[in-house]
Amino acid sequence: MFLASRFTYQSRSNWRKILEEGKILVHGKPAKPSYSIKEGDEILYLPGESFEPPVQRDFKILFQDSRYIAVEKSGDIPIHSAGRYRKNNLTDLLEEDPRFEKIYTIHRLDRETSGVVVFGKDSEAASKLSDLFSKRKVNKTYISYVWGNFPTRLKAKGFLISDPSSLIRKKRRFVPEDFFRKLETPEEDLETSETTFRKIGEGTLHGVTFSKVYCFPKTGRLHQIRATLYSLGFPLLGDKIYGRDENTFIEFIEGKNPDLLSKLGMNRQALHSSSLKFIHPFTGIKTKIRSGLPKDFPE
Template sequence: MVKAYKSNVPDTFHSLSVLEYLLKRFPYHSEEEWTLRILQNQVLVNESKVPPRHILTKGDEVAYLPLDLSRGEPPINIEYTIVYENSDFLVVNKPPNIPVHPSGRYRTHTLLNLLENERGIGTCFPVHRLDRETSGVMIFAKKKSYQLMLQTLFEQRLVQKHYRIFVFGEFPQSVKAEGFIGPDKTSEIRKKQRYHTDQFENAKFCITEFNLISYHPAKLISYLEVKPATGRIHQIRATLLSLGYPVVGDKLYGIRETAFLDFVNHGETKSLSKELGHSRQALHATEISFFDSISETDFHFSAPISQDLISLVVSNP
């Protein structure tokens, strides 16, 4: 029988939520992983089930079961391709269903591990991130110094990124969403964000430009080009949902938030994919460009839309 790990909340962690406590004391799991475990009732406070935002007090007992890794890691999509490579960095067309970093049950089944070990590149450093389900172009630095240089360009908004995404609803020809994005206090899923034109607590300014490519009236699906000027967490998906256009295939920012809990409890099922319109969030990073001041070179890279999204590509009648 697996023995639970137990700890008592000290003074310094008084008034934190249970999720914040776990992230600070036990950072070997990601925020998403701890959230899932709490929602799956694998974390107890004083022997009781609690939501992720439950506030702790000094002396509370927090208990959780260690992950059972004996079942092995979940399968991943290893069909990545190298778009470009030089001595400083490489650009990868990331497939869907592969995490970039180790997280939860994904230990070696990651894009980083494939690049460093199976392909023999050696140590490399992700410059930015794409979610496990998101596909498309992504940059990895081969040197820490180059990673820091590129991340500075991202922070200064000197890296241009383009995406393609599918949403439910008839989208306008063009929308420039300027507003604020921050935690969605109405959601039990702590990582979920929301967008609003007015400032609100813990929200950050964001700008995203959306342009309609095509609309399929029979499916009620719009195909969009996206140009984010800022890089906030879940910026594209959260903005679209808040505007009234849920993302096709999205378990968190799609047509039903509780689909995320269904996925946690039962995994990816045919009925869930059918309801959401696809088996994963229909988001693809198509282009990325920047100016390298070291080599004085303008770089521009692109990746064609992922094969699994081709069936969703529609044209105006």
């Protein structure tokens, strides 16, 4: 079904229900679930009243001055309004707080990635720090837990491309530089990617080995760490899209409530933004913001 594949914030069964309720119009008339979309069709969605999924709304202030605020987000809240999350997001939550006025987004983390997020208190501050991110002058450190016995050190330099073998439309895969020339990939469908990894521990979960790994992304691409680790054969614990079985994600969005702990080892992806280091754009002071390991990560 086109709607389910294009707009993944609703499951296939939910889209069918919405269609049966007459809330999808094609050329002004209610469409049936069996209708085949044609080029030039004008589609209108009438959602009516909707309810957002609950999120973990608490946050911790890690750093604050006259230009910036850094908070520690949980692994259960998006940073900005998207999909089903219109008001239940970190940006709106901060702006509702009487301690702050308008804030400006500088960088982003996935909804299930926890840790350090920095916001600007004015547009100039946001623009200057955003420029440091784009010029790769912000040192980022993540902690991840992955399935398998990870190498002591590993550098992954190459490209991120879409994954045509996956049933998930937004899934990507990492291709090392050495193998890129063997692929027939359009230039618009690739992005350079570079991440260094360092193993810092290991353990077992459900009788399976996992590794604790530092991740140092040099570039800042969508799903960079997750897609790279998956492509290297070390998927994140708890990752529904880049985990050991992508069918878990399909079951999840269809509302089948799979047992994530037994299938994936965690209820959310084991990726945490543990620190950011940069030269403060206004004071010139070396600034490091840290976030401790979340309680829901394995010991």
